[in-house]
Amino acid sequence: ATDVLTTPVLQMDWAELQQTVAGCRACGLCAGRQQTVFGVGDQRAPWLFVGEGPGYNENIQGQPFVGAAGQLLDNMLKALGVQRGQRAYIANVVKCRPTDDAGKDRPPSAEEIAACLPYLRRQIALIQPQVIVALGKTAAVALLGLDMNTPVAQLRAKQHAFEGVPLIATYHPAYLLRKPLDKSKAWQDLCMAMQVMQQS
Numbered sequence: 001a002t003d004v005l006t007t008p009v010l011q012m013d014w015a016e017l018q019q020t021v022a023g024c025r026a027c028g029l030c031a032g033r034q035q036t037v038f039g040v041g042d043q044r045a046p047w048l049f050v051g052e053g054p055g056y057n058e059n060i061q062g063q064p065f066v067g068a069a070g071q072l073l074d075n076m077l078k079a080l081g082v083q084r085g086q087r088a089y090i091a092n093v094v095k096c097r098p099t100d101d102a103g104k105d106r107p108p109s110a111e112e113i114a115a116c117l118p119y120l121r122r123q124i125a126l127i128q129p130q131v132i133v134a135l136g137k138t139a140a141v142a143l144l145g146l147d148m149n150t151p152v153a154q155l156r157a158k159q160h161a162f163e164g165v166p167l168i169a170t171y172h173p174a175y176l177l178r179k180p181l182d183k184s185k186a187w188q189d190l191c192m193a194m195q196v197m198q199q200s
């Protein structure tokens with residue numbers, strides 16, 4: 001156990017990382033969580049999908065994207081010929097559910113993102129995906145180190161990179177549930193991600 005406590009996050013293996021996240025107290029979100037949501041899928045997946053953070057259902061079930069937005073994400077995966085456990089890994093920028101004073105889901109703060117990002121960085125280094133799909137603004141700006149207010153519309157439809165791994169930003173599935181007309185743009189982005197993967 002001493003090894004686990006002294007290994008730097010960026011050198012941890014999968015099991016150490018999972019254990020560390022499960023006991024993390026690096027930011028205030030730990031106080032309100034039911035459990036951490038580490039991520040799910042194929043640990044050597046070519047596709048990595050990154051969302052924002054757990055919401056109400058994810059906090060209860062311990063799995064990412066299990067609510068309505070998750071169903072849409074599953075359909076997006078299916079259209080790409082992948083599944084949660086097969087050729088795809090799904091993770092979030094923060095591993096604990098952020099809530100506002102009324103107990104509603106809210107986006108994570110810059111401090112919460114900074115506290116949690118090393119875990120995602122290590123997940124990416126261990127998975128070595130061929131492409132990262134950033135679902136929504138939080139994931140895109142966190143991984144690209146951009147201003148929190150950069151709109152997804154400015155980031156989508158082009159190829160970026162996170163530490164040498166191609167990254168495509170697109171709309172968050174929860175946004176697409178509210179704005180279904182933008183689904184065609186999200187599909188264009190996923191097709192771009194597929195092309196990127198075929199070229200690699």
Ligand code: URA
Nearest residue numbers: 051052053054064065
């Ligand atoms: N929204 C996210 O960004 N992540 C989840 O896991 C669920 C909803």
